[in-house]
Amino acid sequence: MSVKIQILMACVAGALALGAVRSVDAAKIPVNDEAFFEVRALLQPTAQTIENGAADKTGMGADFYLRRARLILSGTLSKNVSFFIETDAPNFGKAGDYASTVFVQDAFATYKASSAFMVDAGLILLPLNHHATQSAITLNTLDYHSSLVKYPARTQKIWRDTGVQLRGFLLGDRLHYRAGVFGGDRGRFNKVDAEGNALPNINPNSTPRVAGQVRFNLFDAETDFFLGGIYHGKKKVVSFGVGTDYQAHAIATAVGQRPKDRLALAGDIFVDWPLFEDSEVVFQAGVFDYREGRESASSGTGVFGAAGYRWKPLEPVVGYDHFMHRQRPDLDTQALHFGLNYWLDKHATNLKADLTLDKQPAVQAVADLSAATFATVFTLQGQIFF
Numbered sequence: 001m002s003v004k005i006q007i008l009m010a011c012v013a014g015a016l017a018l019g020a021v022r023s024v025d026a027a028k029i030p031v032n033d034e035a036f037f038e039v040r041a042l043l044q045p046t047a048q049t050i051e052n053g054a055a056d057k058t059g060m061g062a063d064f065y066l067r068r069a070r071l072i073l074s075g076t077l078s079k080n081v082s083f084f085i086e087t088d089a090p091n092f093g094k095a096g097d098y099a100s101t102v103f104v105q106d107a108f109a110t111y112k113a114s115s116a117f118m119v120d121a122g123l124i125l126l127p128l129n130h131h132a133t134q135s136a137i138t139l140n141t142l143d144y145h146s147s148l149v150k151y152p153a154r155t156q157k158i159w160r161d162t163g164v165q166l167r168g169f170l171l172g173d174r175l176h177y178r179a180g181v182f183g184g185d186r187g188r189f190n191k192v193d194a195e196g197n198a199l200p201n202i203n204p205n206s207t208p209r210v211a212g213q214v215r216f217n218l219f220d221a222e223t224d225f226f227l228g229g230i231y232h233g234k235k236k237v238v239s240f241g242v243g244t245d246y247q248a249h250a251i252a253t254a255v256g257q258r259p260k261d262r263l264a265l266a267g268d269i270f271v272d273w274p275l276f277e278d279s280e281v282v283f284q285a286g287v288f289d290y291r292e293g294r295e296s297a298s299s300g301t302g303v304f305g306a307a308g309y310r311w312k313p314l315e316p317v318v319g320y321d322h323f324m325h326r327q328r329p330d331l332d333t334q335a336l337h338f339g340l341n342y343w344l345d346k347h348a349t350n351l352k353a354d355l356t357l358d359k360q361p362a363v364q365a366v367a368d369l370s371a372a373t374f375a376t377v378f379t380l381q382g383q384i385f386f
Contacts, residue, residue, distance in 0.1 A: 027039040027040075029075075031075075034076060034077075034078050034079050035075065035076055035077050035078065036075050036076060037073065037074075037075040038072075038073070038074050038075050039071075039072070039073055040071075040072040040074070040385070040386065041070065041071055041072065041384075041385070041386060042068055042069070042070040042072065042136075042137055042383070042384070042385045043066065043068070043069055043070075043382075043383070043384045043385075044066060044067040044068040044069075044381055044382065044383050044384075045064075045066055045067075045381070045382050046063075046064070046065055046066065046067045046379060046380070046381045046382075047062075047063070047064050047379070047380045047381075048062070048063045048064075048065075048377065048378065048379045048380070049061065049062055049063075049377070049378045050062075050063065050375075050376075050377050051375045051376040051377065052375065063094060063095060064093065065091055065092060065093035065094035065095075066089065066091070066092040066093060067090065067091060067143070067381055068088060068089075068090055068136060069088065069089045069090075069092055070086055070087060070088045070089075070105070071086070071087050072084075072085070072086045072087075073085045073086075080111055080112050080113065081109065081110070081111055081112075082109070082110045082112070083108070083109045083110070084106055084107070084108055084110075084225065085104070085106065085107045086104070086105050086106040086107070087102050087103065087104055087105060088102070088103065088105040088158070089101070089102045089103075090158070103157075104123065105123075105157070105158055105160065106122075106123055106124075106125065106160065107122045107123045108120050108121060108122030108123060108124050109121055109122055110225070114168075115168060115169050115173070115223070116168040116169060116170055117166070117168045118166070118167045118168055119164065119165070119166060119167075120164070120165040120166075120167060120180070120225070121163075121164045121165075122162065123157070123160050123161070123162050124160060124161065124162070124163060124165055124180065124182070125159055125160055125226070126151065126156065126159055126160065126161055126180075126182065126211050126245060127165065127167075127178035127179070127180060127211055127212050127213045127243060128149070128211060128213060128243045128244070128245050128264060128266050128288075129213055129241055129242075129243045129266035129267070129268045129286055129288075130213075130215070130227055130239065130241055130268050130270045130284070130286070131144065131145060131149070131268060131270075131284065131286055131304070132149050132159060132243075132266075133178075133213075133226065133227050134226065134227045134228065134229050135224075135226035135227070135228065135229070137226075137347055137383075137385050138226070138228045138229045138230060138347055139229040139230075140229040140230040140282050140284075140306070140308055140315075140317065140341070141229070141306050141308075141317055141319055141337065141339065141352075141354070142317075142337070142339055142352045142353075142354035142379060142381055143354075143381075145304040145306070145319070145321050147302075147321055147323060147333055147335070148286075148288050148302035148303075148304050148321055148323055149288070150264070150288070150290055150298040150302075151245070151264075152185060152250065152251070152262065152292075152298070154185045154186075154202075155183075155184045155185045155209065155247070155250070161182040161183055161184065161209070161211075162182065162183050163180050163181050163182030163183060163208070163209075164180055164181055164182075165178055165179065165180030165181075165212075166178070166179050166180065167179075167225075169221055169223070173217065173221035173223075174216060174217050174218075174221075175214070175215070175216060175217075176214070176215040176216075176217060176221060176222070176239075176241075177212070177213075177214050177215075178212050178213050178214075179210075179211075179212030180210070180211055180212060181208050181209070181210055182208060182209045182210070182211060183208060183209070184203070184208055184209030184247040184250060185202055185203050185209075185247060185250045186203070186206050187202060187203035187204055187205065187206040187207075188200075188201060188202045188203070188204075189201050189204040198255045199255070200252035200253060200254055200255050200256075200257055200259075201252060201259055202249070202250060202251070202252050202259055203247065203248070203249045203250050203259060204249065204259070205248075205249065207247065207248045207249065208247070209245065209246065209247035209250070209262075210244075210245075210246050210247075211243070211244065211245040211246070212243060212244065213241050213242065213243030213244075213266070214241060214242060214243070215239050215240065215241035216239070216240050216241070217237070217238070217239050218238040218239070219235075219236040219237060219238055220235040220236050220237050222235070222237060222239065227270075228272070229282075229284075230272060230280070230282050230308075230310070231272050231280075232280070232310075232343070232346050232347075233274045233278065233279075233280055235272060236272070236273060236274055237270060237271065237272040237273075238269075238270075238271050238273070239269070239270045239271075240268075240269050241266075241267070241268050241269075241270075242265075242266065242267045243265075243266045243267075244263070244264065244265055244266070245262075245263075245264040246261070246262065246263050246264070247261070247262050248261050249261060250262035251292045251293055251296055253293065253295040253296060254295070260292065260293045261291075262291075262292050263290075263291040263292075264288065264289070264290050264291075265288070265289045265291075266286060266287065266288050266289070267286065267287050268284070268285065268286030268287070269283075269284070269285055269286070270283075270284045271283040271284070278311070278312050279309070279310055279311045279312070280309075280310050281307070281308070281309050281310075282306075282307065282308045282309075282310065282315075283305075283306070283307045283308075284304075284305070284306050284307075285303075285304065285305040285306070286303070286304055286305075287301065287302070287303050288301065288302040288303075289301050290302075294326050294327040295327075297325075297328075297331055299325065299326045299327070300323060300324050300325040300326045300331070300332075301323070301324050301326075302321070302322065302323040302324070303320075303321075303322050304319070304320060304321045304322070305319065305320050306318070306319035306320075306337070307319075308339075308341070310341070310343070313342055313343045313344060314340070314341070314342060314343075315340070315341040315342075315343065316339070316340055316341075317337070317338075317339035317340070317341060317354075318336075318337060318338055318339070319335075319336070319337035319339070320335070320336055320337070321333065321334065321335040321337075322334045322335075329361070329367060329368035329369065330361045330362050330366070330367055330368060331361070331362055332361060332368060332369050333358075333359065333360050333361075333369075334358075334359040334369055335356055335357065335358045335359070336356070336357040336374075337354055337355070337356050338354070338355045338356075339352060339353060339354040339355070340352070340353045341353075347383070347385055348384070348385050348386060349382075349383065349384055349385075350382070350383050351380070351381070351382050351383075352379075352380070352381050352382075352383070353378075353379070353380050353381075354378070354379045354380075354381075355376070355377075355378050356376070356377040356378075356379070357374040357375070357376060358374065358375050358376075358377060359372040359373070359374055359375070360372065360375075363375075
């Protein structure tokens with residue numbers, strides 16, 4: 001039996017299994033009149049075919065894995081204090097790798113004095129823009145435009161950093177702000193690697209990073225900590241935002257080089273507009289600008305867009321990504337996405353298919369995008385959230 005037939009059978013079986021699932025409420029454990037605990041779980045089983053992804057690098061490769069496997073504990077301690085803790089084992093079993101460890105992905109407490117003033121403290125999703133602060137559970141596309149969200153490796157864990165953030169809504173919930181101070185790169189000075197080679201100095205004064213975004217809501221406000229990707233007609237959202245992420249002296253690529261400041265800027269728009277009965281248009285677009293010196297692999301500008309039209313349980317989705325490096329055209333990337341979502345039970349149970357045409361000159365060892373060819377990746381991903 002061919003690989004394609006095996007994958008098709010697996011996809012059909014997965015769809016039938018998901019179709020048998022019904023929405024299940026979270027396990028909510030009351031403590032007193034104000035306090036409770038809530039236990040939830042997320043599973044995203046995934047099947048994927050990859051052009052030239054076979055072992056011989058010439059045939060169509062097949063893969064089956066768990067894109068996300070999360071346990072979530074949340075709740076309130078009083079009317080003013082809440083908490084959220086989440087573990088994950090991302091890409092478990094991908095390419096036959098079962099060595100992935102379970103780790104803490106989110107862990108923070110929130111003090112809410114009012115809707116205008118909240119304080120989050122702990123391991124927090126960095127507030128660069130709407131897309132980077134969306135919940136993976138409520139994504140409208142198959143996954144994030146992750147090739148465009150770039151943070152230095154020593155400054156984050158899956159887009160999170162430890163710190164303190166202020167958050168709130170002003171002007172009748174029209175203005176939404178998030179601003180925080182985070183650890184970032186704690187600094188490195190006169191250090192050597194395991195072989196005794198000198199490492200470049202980075203942030204020698206251990207200056208913390210600052211990050212934040214400001215959003216303006218024309219209609220309904222998005223009041224949750226994790227912003228949504230699609231609201232299934234429950235909200236009418238038109239939201240514009242700008243954000244930044246900055247740390248002084250945080251980038252150095254060569255020994256003896258004076259550390260450069262690291263600056264990321266972002267702007268975006270998010271629209272979720274209900275139309276007729278049980279239908280809506282969802283649109284999102286954004287731009288990122290990373291200023292890290294020309295030598296950094298992340299230095300450049302990226303743009304993305306995604307749009308979908310949901311009619312009852314079905315929603316076709318299209319998307320586009322493009323990253324342009326400041327100096328090295330071989331590090332440019334480009335991708336086209338064509339997807340179809342089947343919302344069996346909104347975010348509790350759904351099935352998403354995505355065909356991606358992806359150009360990465362560095363992977364194909366060519367000079368730039370014009371010399372690269374589109375590689376094809378087809379992904380089918382189910383979601384069960386309860």
